[in-house]
Amino acid sequence: MPENKPEVKPQSQTAAVRRRRLSVVIGAAVIVILVLFSAFVWPHWAPRSSTAVPAASSSTGGDVAPSQTQPTIKAQPLPQGASDLLKAMPDSVGAFARLNAQAAADWQSASPLEEYQLTYSTGAAAKDVTLRVAQWSQEEDASKQYEALAAAQHGKELASGKVKVSGKATGSYSEHEVDGDAKRAVVVWRNATAIFQAEGPKASVDAFYQAFPL
Numbered sequence: 001m002p003e004n005k006p007e008v009k010p011q012s013q014t015a016a017v018r019r020r021r022l023s024v025v026i027g028a029a030v031i032v033i034l035v036l037f038s039a040f041v042w043p044h045w046a047p048r049s050s051t052a053v054p055a056a057s058s059s060t061g062g063d064v065a066p067s068q069t070q071p072t073i074k075a076q077p078l079p080q081g082a083s084d085l086l087k088a089m090p091d092s093v094g095a096f097a098r099l100n101a102q103a104a105a106d107w108q109s110a111s112p113l114e115e116y117q118l119t120y121s122t123g124a125a126a127k128d129v130t131l132r133v134a135q136w137s138q139e140e141d142a143s144k145q146y147e148a149l150a151a152a153q154h155g156k157e158l159a160s161g162k163v164k165v166s167g168k169a170t171g172s173y174s175e176h177e178v179d180g181d182a183k184r185a186v187v188v189w190r191n192a193t194a195i196f197q198a199e200g201p202k203a204s205v206d207a208f209y210q211a212f213p214l
Helices: 011-041 137-150 200-211
Strands: 096-103 114-121 130-133 157-165 168-178 181-191 194-201
Touching: 096 200, 130 200, 137 168, 137 181, 137 194, 157 181, 168 200, 181 200, 194 200
Parallel strands: none
Antiparallel strands: 096 114, 114 130, 130 194, 157 168, 168 181, 181 194
16 A cells, blocks of 8 residues: 655755745734834824914023912803803913913904913912913904014014914914013914913913913
């Protein structure tokens, strides 16, 4: 009876098959590495957060850190009958808590629908940030007011750029030193039909703006 035996391939053929298999494995590994590398380095591939808030330039002149996320004082309540815009103003922003909020008229000549001034504090009055906010019915009107406010800043420019929400540009921002006082800063930004302006010590303004949610 004939004996069944496995076929024995010549040594050279077996080696060639192994080399081909090794080449395929190495090629696949290289492709995976390139894909992963592209996802984190190549523009437009890496995942991004749904809301991007531009960071103002870092500066010295205070000791309020953006990482200090909890205020040490209690936020004061909003006035009775507060509008939706005023209700949208956060109780706290990083280490800052809202001290007060009141109607304002600084930008009355630009005819906003409503305008307010708020004070945010860490508990140290020297580090307080004054926030002005107003809203218009049309983006075009808000954009004109933003351009006027940005052009009125004569101190050294510290930062500027686009405000983005979910990857879409909804406005612009600019930060300057307060003219005549290099230790203080003012940042103005527009988000659609709303304009915000924060002013205070440089370190406070930087920390406040970077943590502000709107």
